[in-house]
Amino acid sequence: MKAAIYCRLSEEDRDKRSFADDSASIQNQKSMLVQYAIEQGWEIYGIYSDDDYAGADRNRPAFRRLLEDAEKRLFDIILCKTQSRFTRELELVEKYLHGLFPQWGIRFVSIVDNADTDVKGNKKSRQINGLVNEWYLEDMSDNIRSVLRNRRENGFHIGATALYGYQKDPERKGHLIIDEEAAQVVREVFTLFSQGYGKSAIARMLNDRGVPNPTEYKRRKGIIKTPTKQKNSTLWKYYTIADMLENEMYIGNMVQGKYGSVSYKTKKNKPRPKEQWYRVEGTHEPIIEKELWEKVKAMREQKAKPFITGTIGLFSGKARCAECGYVLRSGKRENWRFLTCPNRSVSKDACGGAFISVSRLESKVMEELKRLVENYLDQEALQQGIQWDKEYEKQKNSVANRMKFYEKKILDRKKALRALYLDQVRGILTEEDYLDMTRAFSVEKKRLEEALELCRKQILEIEERQKAGENRKELVEKYIHTEHLTREMVEALIDHIDVGRRIPRSRDVPITVYWNF
Known part of the structure; x- marks a missing residue:
């Protein structure tokens, strides 16, 4: 053996x-x-x-x-x-x-x-x-x-690494001290913004000088060991500057708990509401003076206008750069709205990828939608060529198998409870041991029953999606005579859109639409 x-x-x-x-x-x-x-x-x-x-x-x-x-x-x-x-x-x-x-x-x-x-x-x-x-x-x-x-409630820093601009105090656990080399960059970012420079402009200035972004800085210092994987991951980005400018840690306040784990069985985290964050004032030395912070805060609030007042941008989160995969960022010049790759303006050596006006992208998507639907409706391929039904059946079978597993375990727990009772009657188990084990099996049985009920709900949800899939022809026909896209249409019909670089010596920008059907 x-x-x-x-x-x-x-x-x-x-x-x-x-x-x-x-x-x-x-x-x-x-x-x-x-x-x-x-x-x-x-x-x-x-x-x-x-x-x-x-x-x-x-x-x-x-x-x-x-x-x-x-x-x-x-x-x-x-x-x-x-x-x-x-x-x-x-x-x-x-x-x-x-x-x-x-x-x-x-x-x-x-x-x-x-x-x-x-x-x-x-x-x-x-x-x-x-x-x-x-x-x-x-x-x-x-x-x-x-x-x-x-x-966290007492203002101690919890985390594998300190925020860019700080380092862990070797003499005092949970306390942060200033990392002067990185802090100089932080002060420069705040100062430049207060002087009227935009976030992309600041990112480009730092990239042109070869200043490593926070992650790359920590990698070079040996603070983190993970190798870089994504293209342009060493560059400063618009959102890196934006996050820095609104982080209260730089004025000496400890802010933690922005993300929380989903379960003790997984390392996945999800964002937490702002009211659930842990915020303690004056826990460490500030890098940014209060006067500069307030000035930057006022400027940020003045510039923070929604892309389309009261609504989500038409292609928000749906359009991506075909070269680097980043979600396109919205912009506006007077009444002209556009989408651009966040890497396009941060460095001369970046991907230089997608740039397209919202109106032009809308027009191209509508053309593609009409062409696609006409072909589908003519050939009835809308129902014949799409394999959603098989996928739904696979999902239902998977959940059904889990239900069988839970049902069997619930039955096993019931049998085990009966066996424990007989052992207690026969004197094999003491009453104390019997009560302890009964309590344990009852708790586990309840958990299994809750898991079984969750599976039943999942089956219902899959059947609802399957029903909606059967009506996808009607879904598309609902929008076929519409002249303009709406956010509702984009959400219902489009998974995402890849936008490429403009073809040289032409106005044509290649796009690939990945539909939800």
Whole structure:
């Protein structure tokens, strides 16, 4: 029998010293597991090791390789110190330990908590382990959030790096001090704007002098290690200047919590309402004097006029530069409105991409729409040539499979509750243990029922979209005789538009419209 050893060490283990606790090092785990495998007479296929990764992280590199190799049946056994070293998520316990591993002929063994998928009576224990580990993740997340919230409310800086213009104080945790080299650039930006220079003009001046933008500056200083990926990512942009000019951190106020995590199971963040931000005044030395800040603030408010009063711009968020992929920025000269690539004006070496008037883009989109619809209506391809129905069916099947999974787990929880009751009646379980386990299974059952209800809602939403898709011919026909685009039409019909560079010695600007149908 070939055994694959999996080890994991996370930041939470660093301070643990007792051997009874999680291992204080990867080496301790490896030694224990290798010795155990030798005692069992198993051949060691390989050692998979993730250092400094949480048990809820599904993208651990060695963990992903382990699963890929398990699917290829390269070994017979996965050996861990504890089940939580493999995962702390109950969902993954069910998916792999009780689902895919038996299909692949893989046995899972963890030696400290005695989890073994070859032992049938061991399943409840593994599920309880998974449930306890799931609660551990949630409780740890709540505790961390509570600590971070308290520190933010008290004006301590929380973050991997400091705002451009500042650096972390090596003598005082959570405190910022001025980085004079970057602070000089910040002062210059505010001063130039107060003198009447526009944001794009300021960006271009900095780029022409070769001043690295905030991200590139931190990369050169070794503060961040990630390599640059996107074209022109080292350049100053309009929005970089705009964000800087309205950031209260530069007058000594700590402002944090602009984004919040969606869930403890994902690293994705979403914007938070301004009233939920953490704002504490006078926490660090200001780079910008209050008088200059107020002057810039007044100038920003005076210039901040909506593109079209009371409405969203016609192509807002829909038009992109075909060369660099950035969303086009709107502009206005007297009564003439246009869209331009944000990289076009920030540097002579930038992409020099898209530039088109709104009226011209509207005209080209309307021409394309009429041509497309006429072809579709003539050939009835509007219904025959579009594969939305298949995609909707795939989505519905995926949700339906999840519903079956949740329904099965709810049934398992009900059976487990009945089994626990019988064990308590027979005296196998004490009343205290019975109550604890019953409470645990009841909470998990409730969570599964909530997930099942969410799936039902998703099915209804997909069916609504499918119904709307069946009426897409009517949707397009609704707009076919319209002479001008409206924002409603753009939202309904267009996913996005790629706008290219003007063809030399002509007025023609190539566009590609990506429709929603």
